[in-house]
Amino acid sequence: MDLTSVGLGVVSLNGVPIQTITGNTDTMMQRTTSVPPGGGAVTANLYAVYMMSASPVTYNGQAADVYITVNATNGDIPQTVLPQVDTLPASTGTVTVSPDGTFSSNMTINADVIIVVTGTSPTQSGNILGHQPAPAITLTSSNSTWSSTAPAGYPSVSKYPSGGFYGRPKHQGPHPVIPGSCSGGGLAADARSAALRGPGALMAAPVIAQPVCVQSASMLATAQ
Numbered sequence: 001m002d003l004t005s006v007g008l009g010v011v012s013l014n015g016v017p018i019q020t021i022t023g024n025t026d027t028m029m030q031r032t033t034s035v036p037p038g039g040g041a042v043t044a045n046l047y048a049v050y051m052m053s054a055s056p057v058t059y060n061g062q063a064a065d066v067y068i069t070v071n072a073t074n075g076d077i078p079q080t081v082l083p084q085v086d087t088l089p090a091s092t093g094t095v096t097v098s099p100d101g102t103f104s105s106n107m108t109i110n111a112d113v114i115i116v117v118t119g120t121s122p123t124q125s126g127n128i129l130g131h132q133p134a135p136a137i138t139l140t141s142s143n144s145t146w147s148s149t150a151p152a153g154y155p156s157v158s159k160y161p162s163g164g165f166y167g168r169p170k171h172q173g174p175h176p177v178i179p180g181s182c183s184g185g186g187l188a189a190d191a192r193s194a195a196l197r198g199p200g201a202l203m204a205a206p207v208i209a210q211p212v213c214v215q216s217a218s219m220l221a222t223a224q
Contacts, residue, residue, distance in 0.1 A: 001068065005135055006113055011066055012054040018082055023155040026050050031095065035165060039099045046070050046091035046109060050082055056118040063118040064129055070111045076159075083122045084112045085131040095167075097146065103167055104142045110134070141169035 003011050015026030022028070028048040035042055053066040070091060071077060071084040093107030111134045120127035146167040150156070154166065 001137075002135070003066065003113060006115075006130075006132065008057050008059065008066065011057060013051040013068060014054045016050040016052050016067075018048055018050045019077060021155070021157050022160065023153070025155060028160070031163070031165075034163060035097045039097045041094045041096040044093050044095050044105070044107065045072065046107065047072055048077055048082055049111060057115075059115050059129055062129070064115050065118050065120070067114040067116065067122045068111050068134060069114060069122070070109075080123050083114060085114055085128070086112050086133050088112060088133055089136075097165070101145055101147070103144050103146050104140070105144070105169060106138065106140045108136055108138050110136050144169040 001011050001013055003009065015024070017024050018026060018028065026049065028046075030045045030047040032043045032045060047070075049068065049070040051068040056063045057066055058064070059066075067083075069082060069084050070088065071079065071082045072088075072090065073082070089110045091107065091109045091111070093105060095103055095105045097103045113130075113132055113134045114122045114128060115130040116122050116127040117129060122128065144167055146165055148164045148166070150162065150166050154162075156162075
């Protein structure tokens with residue numbers, strides 16, 4: 001992610017699992033409406049994201065870790081689990097679904113940058129060295145595929161219903177995404193990630209990985 005505005009240059013990111021019940025998910029998206037029976041465009045919102053720098057950076061002369069977060073869950077996921085220090089504009093976009101099993105998406109992402117003493121948690125205010133909103137970015141995908149069948153190991157959580165829509169985005173640029181899972185022993189070195197909320201599930205873009213190669217898995221579900 002390009003954090004030149006913070007004085008850090010381009011920072012490679014890895015996914016951080018958000019919570020136990022969603023497995024290795026680091027990105028959660030929400031559809032606010034169901035997909036029309038014949039396909040069509042639906043609105044999608046970024047619900048949650050949790051990522052961190054792949055290696056420490058130097059900030060004001062000391063070693064630090066960088067966290068990129070969004071917590072738009074209205075308290076469903078506590079700040080003690082997924083911190084967001086600054087007030088952010090909503091991250092929104094559209095997903096256009098075709099009945100032939102393909103879809104395209106366009107999302108504008110507004111996230112928080114939290115810089116902490118290396119090796120410490122961003123959930124503790126005493127660890128924070130600096131914070132500010134990240135520059136907004138737009139992520140797109142086209143000719144992506146979707147299925148009504150969940151991938152193997154996909155987190156099944158009743159309060160985050162999939163709605164029978166499971167997507168695998170083909171992002172423009174080096175942003176590989178895989179479905180979230182509840183198996184595999186935690187976060188791999190390739191930064192696996194995933195998760196979404198709403199009335200039907202869609203795979204979403206890996207949040208904020210602009211020119212950086214981040215492998216991320218995200219589920220997009222429907223509104224309740």
